[in-house]
Amino acid sequence: MQGHSRNSALLLIVVLALMVAGGLSLLGVFDPDVGGAGDEGQPQTGAPEAGVEAQRGVASGDPIKTQRYSDETEAQSARVEGRATGIHLQGEVRSPDDVLLANATARLIRDVSQIRGRFQEGAVVAEITTKRSGRFVFNDLGPGEVYILRVSHGDFTTERVHPIDTSIPGTLHQVVRLATGLEIMGIVKDESDAPIAEARVEVFAIGIGTINIQPEPERAVQTGPDGRFRVPHLRVGVKKVLVHKEGFASNGQSAVDLRHREEPTELTFTLSRGRVITGIVTDRQSGAPIAGAQITARPFSYLPRQVVRPASGQGSPDSGATVGESRIGESAARTVPRMAHPGRPAIATKSFLVANDTTDVEGRFELLGVIEARYTLRVFARGFDRTHGRTVDAGARDVEVQLTPSPRILGRVVDSETGDPVTRFTIASSPQPNPMYLPPHTKQRFSDREDGSFEYLDARAGKHHLIVQSPGYAGGRSEPIQVEAGASAVGVVVEMVRGAKVSGTLIGTDGAPVTGAEVSLIPGRNNNLPPNPFTDAISKQLKSRGSRRAMTEIDGRFHLDNVLGGKYHVSATHEDYAAMESPEIEVGDTGHVEVGPFSMARGGVIEGLIRTASGDPDPRAQVMVSPLGGGAMQAGRSKATDTEGFYRVKGLLPGTYRVVPAQREGTFRLDILLDPTKSGARTVTIADGQTIRVDF
Template sequence: MRKPLIVATVLVGLGLVFFLASRAGEPGDKESNPVTASAAGTVPQPESPEDLGARGTADAGSTPLLAQVPTQEDGVLEVEVVAGGQPVPGASVRLYWRGARDPNLDEVSWRLASTGTTDAKGRVRLASRPGSYLVAVHAPGHAALRRDVVRPLGEALTHLRLTLEAGQSLTGRTVVGRRNEPLPMVELVLTAHGRELELWQRAEAPAEERVYASSDERGNFRVDGLAPGGYLLEARAPGYARKVLRQVKVPTEGPLTVALEEAGVIEGFVEDSRGRPASGAEVQVGSRGASQVVTTGEGGGFSVEVEAGIHVLSARRGDEAGSLDKPVVVSMGKTVRDVRLRLGPGATLEGLVVAKSSGAPVAGAHVDVSPLGNSGDSGRAVTDDTGHFSVSGLAPGSYDVVVNAPGFTQLIRSGPTVAPGERFFLELHLSGSGAVEGHVRDAAGQPVAGARVVGGSTGDASAEARSDAEGAYRIEGLSTGVQYFRASRKGAALGATRSVEVTEGGKARLDFTLEETGTVEGLVRSASGPLPSEPLSVLVFAEARNGAGPSSMGRTEVDASGNFRLTLPEGSYRMHVIPTEGRISHTPQPKLVQVEAGKTVRAELTWKEGTRNAYTVQGIVLEPDGMPSPGAEVTLSTQAPLFLMAMALTDEEGRFTLSPPSRKELADARATLNVRNGARGAEVADVRLGEQNVVVKLRPATTLRGRVVRADGQPVRRFSLLSQPVSRQTGRAQAEREFQGDRFELRDVPAAPVKLMAWTEDGASGEAQVTPTYEAAAEVLLTLKSTAGVRGRVVDETTKQPIAEAHVFVEGDRYSNKRSGPDGSFLLEGLPAGEQTLAVSFGMFRSTAHTVTLVEGQVLDLGDIVLPTPRTNAGTIGAYLLQGGDELVIGQMIPDGPAARAGLRSGDTLLAVDGTPVTDYLDAMQLLNGAPGSTVVLEVRRAGTKRTISITRAT
């Protein structure tokens, strides 16, 4: 009897789709630095307390000076500028310090550190402290060049050689999306990629170092004088949503088409507390990506253009403020009218900022307040000499409070929830920063010079360092706690990732071992017709050896001819072709590639643009008011005869396409659609595969109220609350919120079973499950009890050595997840008392579970937890298969299993089993499994060569 086939048309889990849809950044072109650091790293740059926000006190379009101007005694960056191998005298060179990211505006706080002009030898010396900088060079007759550079710790002089080139042109046209009609007078802003960007980063530069242009009356544009390389392009036009292209290459092989979609519009009114029009009120419209502020007119009305999506609105005027209870959903080209906000007494967030270690007040700390989980400038303050601050005029709702102070770890307090007129007091404890240092070596123990070490956090961004000639590096000013770092060879897309515990005032040790690298030269072909005009990327995933630890992920761009090139450490990789911009609406077929050190391997990938088949389901998702719902999550699942799951996001018009695999077993299958957009949701059962006009109307969110009490009768004066759906199909957990007193109200929760978890600072906690309905607000009572904890150490079954980075969690509790430390130890706190299941896993093949009984107020010590050695089931070969189109590829293998011992490798393409050609997963698994101890012969293709491998099945 055939086992059920599990098909997931979700790219490496649902999370990656959202990650790619909401985050950005690709590796940019860079200039090499011929001098390595004796001790590389970055430290925070002190700034004055009055210098607030990303823009500081500078005029629009300019960058303020550093509050403390550096001198030659602080260190020097020597920039050598050449062109055609000859020095360039008289070039203007500016050095901008990359400061903290403004928590409210989500912008880098650039500061001008030094300026100078190159001498007759093309050199200029710029005073600069250790840190991360952007250097900009302007010279007549050459394209302006912008590059990032790290001034490392312990190095008095850093040398950077930059080569200027003739300017290149970028031509193209701006059009109305979908209709492809010319769109005139579009504003264009180009930002050069000046550094190696992580996947979550985007290109950024000070305002005066961006390039500005516009299209003409026919929609055509031409931008001259650009340096070769990658650019982020932003396009804006009245009545249209902002368009961002994150990877524009200069020069291009042809004109660039920039398509803008019609913007949505929110129209509404603001009233004062007496119901009168509130003219001159500031209306803040925020989303996860951006925020903007408009002012009401004489009649209290306002109108604002927004991108399709979910938006949070609030308003304030003087001491009054107000907000909407629920977010506004806007679809492309649609107008949401009659949105009304009523002002009332504004709330205040006030408090005290102290050093955690000493309790001493911290003066000059920046306190930034923004809407919970969204961008927006709700208020700012700087602590006085006693460490106190106050931010008033807040609309009722939940906020993020971010605190930064030189020499301290950034603190984020998420979820303080204020009522009209309430004064909410916070005592905020700042921890000091720490440092990480170590060596980067190769497998033979030799130092790797010039390796890039990136990760950790200085509170607002990842830190970066370069290893010196001895392979040493150092990074200071790091946030305390467990931090992750990645080391990679120069030019390599991936490297080694490790974690370390950073302590206040301490220097943690973290060494890396890097594999030798090889090269992948690839070509992307279209399954039908030419490649799309839109840019494509290749995502690459490195499976950890022996299935231990998480996969690493990188990305590179595909040129107009379909070519790409990657430098990767030796190992096996999965590669997918995806659109660089926009959402992923289908499952990219993987290509498995084996990289060998010092060698170049060719790889061909196939681009299929949402290939439709007889089982493709299409439809539209509507909001409760009948408007299209952009960005909704649509999940399709079947149970018989196959278990299948597919997922997509709706586009700007609320439409979706789901294309499950074309298999004969699905001919009579029926599917269920689960749809969520925030707290609004719907479920549609008995959907016929192949249906083209499914209409899903979301049901509205509802309200949940309640009270929190202690089991011992003591009053509750402050508590935190988390709302988590019981079923993953009904949405995600809401952000944590913090309340004063003993009552709460949540106005945007799904009408589905949810689990509420409440806790206090003194360690008491409680849970309750409730099912809100659409008809009326649900009431719930939570009783708090003392919590429990569990500790232990994860060790290997065979060697008894500690296992670091093991995943430890309590089943059913998503927020107890921890990783074991370098000594294998772990501690889970804040757990409910009673019988619980503690799970421990390491990689894909090693896991164990233990039933434990936890007691209130106590921490259970389990001692050593033995993680068993992976074992192969009898009659199997210990290898997993991946279906890549019509190809079957060997995925991960059980360490020291039959397949691994016989010489099979991850990335091998499986051609035949015992002489029978195979292209189907189910057929191949039937042939691979057999009698324990019997022999099976595999024909595989590796690096273009066919070979035969005999494997003895496990007994």
């Protein structure tokens, strides 16, 4: 029985590790049409959050706020929400030599991730360029919002700081130190080995979560007259490199392992003749062109060498038609495979060469630099049903993609007590009344709605529950709405409730108050999921929808406002204590609930150094620490090594743990998780407050 429990625990650890690595695609945790914690350079297939605001026609599609003072000594500032909230992020940017930096660009980005401990970049909400003072201030951040701070400079690396959490005061002052970084260099040539000048070389960091369909590269340069390029100031890690040049097919490398090293990484790229795919996106009902539609094309199979066999009466193979060409209003050309190109790599190695474009005012798009392949098209446009799976060959011209107008939901958001309109809110949609997860592409923001009205676009046919959030409210939810294909639902009213207040106290095992702990509420068991430890473990990996967070004060007290009625667990974390989760508590729709006090154990620490096969510190390793014995279904914890190959896992409850180096030199080893004896895994027993060193 004990062996069965340990096997169950190991299986759970493996599954959770794969979900964290791949983005929690299980149980609908990530919508299949939206990118998860993917690579920054991999254009995602979901509509970006900017599209939710600007392209989906939602009222709050404000542009990025920027402001620059002429006084070189002033901190540069920008207002985020367009209204006074009293929440500010301030900081400074410094060089590796600790010098304050001018001309650094600080961007504040909305975090749309719903996985605990991970971020996913949404829209850039504000941007600042520093002056000589090196200082910046973002004013009036949104209450309850979480952001990512991205800082870049022409002479140094790009750094990200996460979380910038408006509920945690300690995150609202940042000193960002940039590094010199590493470099990639090389040459771009054509098939005759002649150098190609003015080719654009883009480098993307893999592992950066984003839902933007065309993310910004970490660094981009152009080749010189000799075809050579040099990309400096890159962070350590795995990169994707893309090379583009008009008239040539794009090329690149999907995984360039950039390590600490003296010599720069040298790459060679050969560009072949490029093809183009052109087309138009139209309204299926009216035939009108659709401007602003986003087109994504991904190769999935090579084109064989072909000759065109025209239909009867349509001319001869020498008629000049392009391979794979199709024209609106003409008979489709039939093609006959002759032979495949020899020596080509598997198409899977080229699937990262995604082509993107946005339609112009006439609805037209042009996908440049495509390879000799068949592509799948995905098209997204404001107010229309999403479409994907359409196939088209490289070289195709005037491809017509017809989109069907999507259903809409129209209504108002009001205060449940007074009936007054709520003027600023966010609406998401779910088929379930209490969803575990709300896909980012369903969220639409509204502001300055004097009458509380909204028009929710892109509602799929079927049942909807509108989930509404607004500052100062616990939330609101509509009654179930049945939306029919091609129709709109009108007259919907969502009432917002203020909710209850929850207060309590955290103390250590010695009875002293715990100061500076982060406290949040985790909803009780989700009625939409079967009651078992596996689904519980998954739900604990997710950020709670609309979760309220607070920090304990000097006396260990915490206060959580605007809490929806229901059953919750109080969750508390602190860097010097083991995480705590309380028994279930019940909160009414209104009033004040006092809970606790709750006790937090100091917890133990497992730390150590991981070395490569050659004996050097491994900066790209990862350990998994999993409990053994009585906590068979507890999820394990993972920790990556720092630049010196060192790891530290804190806040472990007393007990026995297995420590496994699941990743060595950047390679994740599933076989090691399944059979830890292969890695020399260690088993250690730790007491409260104890530190144990485990080296590999």
